[in-house]
Amino acid sequence: MEGDIAQLGQFIGAGLAGIGSGAAAIGVGHVAGNYLAGALRNPSAAASQTATLFIGIAFAEALGIFSFLVALLLMFAV
Amino acid sequence: MASGTTTVEHAADAATHGAEASGAGMPQLDFATFPNQIFWLLVTLVVIYFVLSRIAIPRISAVLAERAGTITNDIAAAEELKHKAQAAEAAYEKALVDARAEASRIVAEAKAEIQAELDIKLQKADAAISAKTAESEKAIAEIRAGAVKSVTAVAKDAAKEIVSALGGKADAKAVTAAVSARMKG
Amino acid sequence: MATEAHEEGTGLVFHPLDQFIVKPLFGEGPIHWYTITNATLWMALSVVAIIALFVLGSRGRAIVPTRTQSIGELIYGFTYKMVEDVAGKDAIKFFPYVLTLFMFVLFSNYLGLLPMSFATTSHIAVTAVLAMAVFLTVTIVGFVKNGTKFLGLFWVSSAPLALRPILAVIELISYFVRPVSHSIRLGGNIMAGHAVMKVFAGFAAVAVISPVSVGAISAIYGLEMLVAGVQAYVFTILTCVYLKDALHPGH
Numbered sequence: 001m002e003g004d005i006a007q008l009g010q011f012i013g014a015g016l017a018g019i020g021s022g023a024a025a026i027g028v029g030h031v032a033g034n035y036l037a038g039a040l041r042n043p044s045a046a047a048s049q050t051a052t053l054f055i056g057i058a059f060a061e062a063l064g065i066f067s068f069l070v071a072l073l074l075m076f077a078v
Numbered sequence: 079m080a081s082g083t084t085t086v087e088h089a090a091d092a093a094t095h096g097a098e099a100s101g102a103g104m105p106q107l108d109f110a111t112f113p114n115q116i117f118w119l120l121v122t123l124v125v126i127y128f129v130l131s132r133i134a135i136p137r138i139s140a141v142l143a144e145r146a147g148t149i150t151n152d153i154a155a156a157e158e159l160k161h162k163a164q165a166a167e168a169a170y171e172k173a174l175v176d177a178r179a180e181a182s183r184i185v186a187e188a189k190a191e192i193q194a195e196l197d198i199k200l201q202k203a204d205a206a207i208s209a210k211t212a213e214s215e216k217a218i219a220e221i222r223a224g225a226v227k228s229v230t231a232v233a234k235d236a237a238k239e240i241v242s243a244l245g246g247k248a249d250a251k252a253v254t255a256a257v258s259a260r261m262k263g
Numbered sequence: 264m265a266t267e268a269h270e271e272g273t274g275l276v277f278h279p280l281d282q283f284i285v286k287p288l289f290g291e292g293p294i295h296w297y298t299i300t301n302a303t304l305w306m307a308l309s310v311v312a313i314i315a316l317f318v319l320g321s322r323g324r325a326i327v328p329t330r331t332q333s334i335g336e337l338i339y340g341f342t343y344k345m346v347e348d349v350a351g352k353d354a355i356k357f358f359p360y361v362l363t364l365f366m367f368v369l370f371s372n373y374l375g376l377l378p379m380s381f382a383t384t385s386h387i388a389v390t391a392v393l394a395m396a397v398f399l400t401v402t403i404v405g406f407v408k409n410g411t412k413f414l415g416l417f418w419v420s421s422a423p424l425a426l427r428p429i430l431a432v433i434e435l436i437s438y439f440v441r442p443v444s445h446s447i448r449l450g451g452n453i454m455a456g457h458a459v460m461k462v463f464a465g466f467a468a469v470a471v472i473s474p475v476s477v478g479a480i481s482a483i484y485g486l487e488m489l490v491a492g493v494q495a496y497v498f499t500i501l502t503c504v505y506l507k508d509a510l511h512p513g514h
């Protein structure tokens with residue numbers, strides 16, 4: 001086997017960081033699902049909260065993007 | 079590791095030894111390109127800002143305001159026309175009601191006139207009929223009186239003849255009395 | 264360093280990040296700050312597209328708009344309403360600024376989705392400048408408008424007194440993390456989408472799985488169309504939220 005232990009660590013780390021994307025997916029799904037549940041209970045208030053929905057999704061997704069970034073950094077930049 | 083060896087060689091190498099180029103790191107972290115990107119980004123943003131704020135936004139807001147004005151005017155005009163139409167309809171309704179009233183008045187008048195005429199005619203006719211009736215009754219009474227007289231005379235004559243035929247002497251006065259008595263009875 | 268990894272195993276060659284390389288458009292040479300690069304080209308194209316939409320599209324100034332003009336009016340009305348609703352009526356004077364950011368991000372995102380194009384917003388240098396511009400504007404406007412009262416943003420007066428210093432630290436950190444998350448969210452989303460598409464494109468080299476690969480690229484492309492719009496929207500609406508904090512710092 002070629003390569004060194006550092007490279008092994010990089011790839012393992014990148015793979016672990018990839019889990020974060022899945023966690024962010026759970027978060028985004030949670031936000032969207034709760035929005036939908038609320039919207040079905042009170043459809044008249046749904047339209048006014050679309051902006052809040054997108055802000056919530058953006059915040060949840062940003063953290064997933066951070067983990068993706070960590071993975072990319074480990075793969076290509078370290 | 080990434081920053082030093084970037085730029086052209088990498089761009090050129092990218093075609094042939096892509097793996098090597100990408101292996102050198104993320105292009106996003108290639109700090110040698112940062113001044114370039116930031117400079118052109120600022121140029122771009124300034125150009126967009128001036129295009130939008132000097133040309134596009136005034137123009138579009140003017141168009142939108144003009145459209146809103148036009149729509150408001152049109153709605154006002156439509157409202158006015160609607161009012162006019164309503165007034166016309168009201169006038170029409172009023173004329174119709176008036177005409178109806180006039181017509182019924184004329185009908186009533188004509189009816190009353192006809193009734194009056196009819197009454198007069200009826201009275202006249204009644205009068206004529208009753209006159210005729212009286213006349214006829216008179217004539218009938220005359221005829222009846224004449225007939226009674228004739229019958230009396232005939233009966234007297236007949237009674238005289240019968241009496242004389244039977245050989246008796248007919249007393250005129252007695253016969254007349256007898257006949258009169260019979261006639262009454 | 265990670266080079267050998269690409270050529271191991273199946274022999275597939277992935278270089279999903281090559282599409283982000285900035286290179287000079289004409290000739291070769293080092294990239295100076297004034298060099299015309301592919302990034303410059305696609306930024307210029309976004310300017311051209313914006314001019315085409317907003318200036319050429321509305322040159323008729325028609326009361327009954329043409330299709331292009333009505334798209335421009337739609338975007339104008341959408342952004343105007345967003346600024347008004349989210350940031351408040353007195354933020355309207357920042358409307359050209361917000362519209363500039365929104366238009367640049369939107370057009371860069373969508374132009375970046377064209378095949379063979381270069382996604383300028385996938386670069387952290389670009390998004391960081393955009394986010395820092397928003398951050399600096401918000402901070403300066405906040406202090407100019409409200410003076411020291413702007414610091415009330417970090418002092419949560421509705422919380423119990425004992426908790427306030429801790430909350431102040433958290434608020435302060437979250438305030439300074441704003442430009443970081445603001446820029447990385449946009450850049451990361453665009454970069455991730457493009458990289459994923461490139462990875463799937465790499466699989467297309469194997470004949471057996473190439474139909475799956477093409478299908479997956481199509482699906483991801485559809486998703487990226489959505490993401491490009493949503494990220495531009497999110498970037499703009501967060502700008503509006505931050506502006507609201509600057510103009511009305513009370514909690």
